[in-house]
Structures are given as C-alpha cells and as structure tokens.
Amino acid sequence: xxxxxxxxxxxxxxxxxxxPFVLEKLNQVKKNHSKExxxxxxxxxxxxxxxxxxxxxxxxxRVSNATFKGYGAALDNGIKNAKGNIIVFADADxxxxxxxxxxxxxxxxxxxxxxxxGSRLDGNIHKGAMPFLHRYLGTPVxxxxxxxxxxxKFKIRDSNSGFRCFLKSKYLEWDIKSKGMEFASELLIKALxxxxxMAHVPVSLYPDKEGRIPHLKTWRxxxxxxxxxxxxxPHFFEITGYSLFFVSWIPLFIGLILGKVITVLGMxxxxxxxxxxxxxxxVLAMSLWGTGLLIATKQTRVSNLYNLILKLEEDRLFFVxxxxxxxxxxxxxxxxxxxxxxxxxxxxxxxxxxVSSTMSLCLLLFGLYAVTAHIIKRD
Numbered sequence: 001x002x003x004x005x006x007x008x009x010x011x012x013x014x015x016x017x018x019x020p021f022v023l024e025k026l027n028q029v030k031k032n033h034s035k036e037x038x039x040x041x042x043x044x045x046x047x048x049x050x051x052x053x054x055x056x057x058x059x060x061x062r063v064s065n066a067t068f069k070g071y072g073a074a075l076d077n078g079i080k081n082a083k084g085n086i087i088v089f090a091d092a093d094x095x096x097x098x099x100x101x102x103x104x105x106x107x108x109x110x111x112x113x114x115x116x117x118g119s120r121l122d123g124n125i126h127k128g129a130m131p132f133l134h135r136y137l138g139t140p141v142x143x144x145x146x147x148x149x150x151x152x153k154f155k156i157r158d159s160n161s162g163f164r165c166f167l168k169s170k171y172l173e174w175d176i177k178s179k180g181m182e183f184a185s186e187l188l189i190k191a192l193x194x195x196x197x198m199a200h201v202p203v204s205l206y207p208d209k210e211g212r213i214p215h216l217k218t219w220r221x222x223x224x225x226x227x228x229x230x231x232x233x234p235h236f237f238e239i240t241g242y243s244l245f246f247v248s249w250i251p252l253f254i255g256l257i258l259g260k261v262i263t264v265l266g267m268x269x270x271x272x273x274x275x276x277x278x279x280x281x282x283v284l285a286m287s288l289w290g291t292g293l294l295i296a297t298k299q300t301r302v303s304n305l306y307n308l309i310l311k312l313e314e315d316r317l318f319f320v321x322x323x324x325x326x327x328x329x330x331x332x333x334x335x336x337x338x339x340x341x342x343x344x345x346x347x348x349x350x351x352x353x354x355v356s357s358t359m360s361l362c363l364l365l366f367g368l369y370a371v372t373a374h375i376i377k378r379d
Contacts, residue, residue, distance in 0.1 A: 006105060007036040007168075008086030008098065011066075011074035013046040015092040022090075023059040025098040033102055034138050043092070044078030046070070072176070072183025079171055087171065089117075090163040091213075095129065095206050103201050104165035114170045114196040117156070117188075118163030118203035122336055128207040129306055131218075133158070138222055142185065142229070149233045150192040157200050159188055160225075169198060172349075181221040183226035189232050193301075234292040250279035256355050265368025272350050279358040286362045290369030297376045309370055310377060317374060321367045328360040 009028050012019060023041065030039040042055040046066045056063050066077035086105060090096040096118065104116045120130065121139065142159045162184065174190035175182060191198060208214060209301050230236070255270035255278070262269055296302040296309060312320070335356055338349060 003036065003038050004086055004105075004109060005040070005084040006086045006088060007040040007042055007079075007082035008101070009044050009075060009078035009087055009089040010041075010061075010092045010369065011046060011071055011078060011089070012043050012048060012056070012092040013074070014050045014052060016048075016050040016052050019043070019052055019055050019092050020059065021094040021209075022092055022098060023061055027060060029098060029101060030249060035084075037105070038084070042078050042082055044074045044081070046074040068179055070179035070183075071181050072186075073179040075183055076127070076176060076179075079168065079355055082168060086165065087168050088165045093208060095208060096163040097204050097206065100201075100203050101163075101165070102162070104133075104203075107199055107201050108165050108167070111199055112197065115166035115191050115198045117158060117198065117200050118161050118165075119158040119200040120161055120163075120203060120205040121158045122200060123202035124204040125348045126204065126206050130279055133218065138218070142222075142225055145226070145229055146185065146188060146192070149190055149229065149236055152192070152195075154192065154196075154198045155166040156188055156192075159221060160184060163203050166191075170194075173268050178228055178333040180224055181211060181216065185225045185228050186232075189229065190255040193232065215364045231295060232299065234296040234299055237288045237292030237295065238303055238306065239288075241285045241292060244281055244285035244288065248278045248285060252278045252282065252355055252358065255350050258353065272354070275351060275354045279354055282358055283361055286365045286369075290365060293369050293373050294376060297373050312370075312374075314374075317370065321371070324363040324367050328363055331356040331360055342365050 008029075010019075010022060010026075015022075023043075024040045030041065033039065041061040043052070043061045043063050044062055044066050045053050045056070046069060053063055064078055064081040066074045068077075075089055078089070084207065086108060088098075088101050088104060090098060090101075100118070104118055107113065107116045121135075125135070129213045139158065139160045143156050146159050147155050164187070171187075172193070174187065174194060176186050178189060250277060251270070255275050258270055261271040268274075293306055293309065296306040302310070335353060340353075
C-alpha cells in the first residue's frame with residue numbers, strides 16, 4: 001500500500017532568526033515518521049532579504065519563490081507547488097510546534113477529514129504568546145461571525161489558527177483568492193461552504209522569539225479578515241434588510257391608518273417622532289439589502305431575487321426604474337394637490353408626508369443599487 005505523501009509548507013519573509021528552529025523540528029518529524037509518510041519540507045519565500053533562503057536550503061528544505069507579496073500569496077504558492085497529497089502549514093516564527101503536527105495528520109487520515117485545525121484555544125497558550133485582545137476579543141468575535149454566517153454541521157473554535165492540515169485536492173477545489181492575512185478566514189469559509197468534513201486538534205502556542213518583528217498588524221489585518229468574511233455573505237445583508245424592512249414598514253402603515261397616537265405599556269406610539277424613527281429604520285433596511293446586492297455581483301451562489309435583478313435585461317431594468325420614478329412623482333403630486341386644495345395653508349399631513357417620502361427614498365435607493373450592481377457586473 002502506497003504511503004500518504006505530506007508536504008510541510010512554511011511561508012517565510014526574513015525569518016533567519018527562527019527558521020532554523022522550525023526546520024530542525026521538521027527534520028526530526030521527517031526522521032521519526034518516514035516509515036508512515038513520504039515527507040517534503042517546502043519553504044515558500046516571500047522575497048526575503050536576509051539569510052532565510054540559504055538557511056532553508058542548507059537544512060534540506062525545498063525553496064519555492066512566491067510571485068506576489070503577502071502571507072496568503074506565500075501559502076498559496078507553497079501549497080500549489082507542493083508534491084504531497086496532504087498539506088500541513090504553520091508559520092516560520094516557531095510559535096507553533098511542528099513536533100505536534102503528526103497528531104493533525106493522524107486525525108486527518110483516520111477520521112477521513114478534509115481539514116484539521118490546530119486549536120490554540122483548546123491547547124496550551126504559553127505566557128505572552130497571545131495578546132489579551134486577540135485571545136478574548138478578536139478570535140472569539142471572528143469565530144462567532146464565521147459560525148453565524150457559514151457554519152452548519154461544524155463549528156469553528158479557532159478561526160485565526162495558523163496551524164492547519166488538509167487535503168491538497170480539496171484546497172484546489174476551494175479556489176482561495178486572498179493574498180494577505182485574511183487567507184486564513186477565506187480558507188475556513190470556502191471549506192464550510194463546500195461542506196468539508198473538519199475537526200480540531202489542541203495545539204500549543206509559544207511567544208515570539210526575542211528581537212523578532214511580527215508581520216501581523218492587529219487592526220489592519222483584523223479589518224481585512226472581517227471584510228473577507230462579509231464578502232461571501234450577501235445572504236446576511238439580504239436577510240437583515242428584509243427583517244428591518246418588515247419591522248419598520250408594518251408599524252409605519254399602522255401609524256398612517258390609525259392617524260393618532262396610542263399608548264401601550266405607558267409608551268406613546270405612532271406619533272410623529274415614532275414614525276420618523278421607523279422611517280430611518282426602513283432606509284437602513286434598504287441600504288443593507290442593497291449592500292448585499294452589490295456583494296452578490298461578485299458571487300455565484302445568490303438568492304433568487306438577487307439573481308433575478310442581476311440578470312434583468314437592460315430594457316426591463318430601464319422600465320423598472322421608470323416605474324419607480326413614476327410612483328415617486330405621483331406620490332408627491334398627490335401631496336401637492338392636497339396642499340393646493342387647502343389653498344396652500346397649513347394642513348395636518350405629516351404622517352402622509354413621512355410615509356410618502358420614506359417610500360420614495362427607498363425606491364430611489366433600490367434604483368441606485370440596481371443600476372450600480374449592473375455597472376459592477378460589467379467589470
């Protein structure tokens with residue numbers, strides 16, 4: 001029976017201080033497990049100007065030079081150039097212990113998984129290894145958002161872990177695009193969307209070596225993660241938009257029909273101030289829904305309504321827009337005629353004006369988002 005082939009991929013950018021420790025451990029893994037696996041050690045260099053490349057070659061690793069800059073670009077280059085059917089990657093900074101990697105490989109093979117994540121939060125985080133904000137805010141929040149938007153049968157426990165093991169064939173199916181640190185989030189999202197069979201294994205995390213300058217920039221990279229997560233979630237904006245739309249428009253119409261303030265549990269409802277707030281919520285709802293439509297222009301899996309709008313023929317799109325503008329025009333003409341019939345004197349018409357102007361603004365926003373979506377679609 002042919003042995004599984006494993007490629008250890010290490011993204012590297014000026015890591016001469018820590019790379020020797022990493023490669024020493026990997027050579028130990030190769031020595032101890034050569035009977036179980038065919039093992040390749042590949043350093044994907046991202047343009048190092050120090051001795052990283054010469055150190056890698058001297059210690060027996062194969063070096064592949066990444067064309068594009070960035071953490072994700074280096075990993076993508078290494079994974080695609082790897083010879084193994086199984087990929088294990090972790091950073092070149094020696095914060096992850098490659099001596100623990102056999103546990104991930106064994107879990108992947110024996111459990112017939114597509115990906116195994118080394119979970120720091122379930123393992124041993126050594127003192128000073130993870131900043132407070134990363135451990136108790138950043139990673140848990142990213143976990144929650146990814147699980148909320150994408151998780152079905154499997155829940156992510158450590159979304160920012162940089163120690164992972166997976167099948168190369170699956171990786172190629174997932175078609176990862178990110179070039180920066182957000183690569184880690186996209187890899188999980190694509191795996192979850194694709195229904196991957198995944199698992200966690202507890203791993204250790206060690207602090208940076210003294211004198212090493214981290215590549216991670218907390219707020220910039222955190223925002224990049226968030227934007228990448230939302231990029232694949234037009235359904236989130238669509239559902240949120242629908243929800244707020246009904247929450248705002250139902251009481252708006254109730255307030256219009258009642259024509260007076262009512263008291264419920266000591267609160268005065270359906271007055272002018274309540275209607276203005278509901279008007280704001282309805283505009284917010286349309287804005288969120290429209291954001292989802294714009295994101296959908298870059299996706300292949302979208303809702304039926306988004307798909308219908310994006311596939312509208314140009315002549316039909318034109319007449320839909322004209323129809324909306326006619327409704328807006330007629331609504332304001334009716335208000336003007338009502339005012340004229342009272343000889344342009346003050347009339348108690350605030351409710352009708354709020355509902356009419358809110359409806360007009362929502363229709364206008366719908367038209368703008370639809371046109372913008374068709375413009376983007378042509379890129």
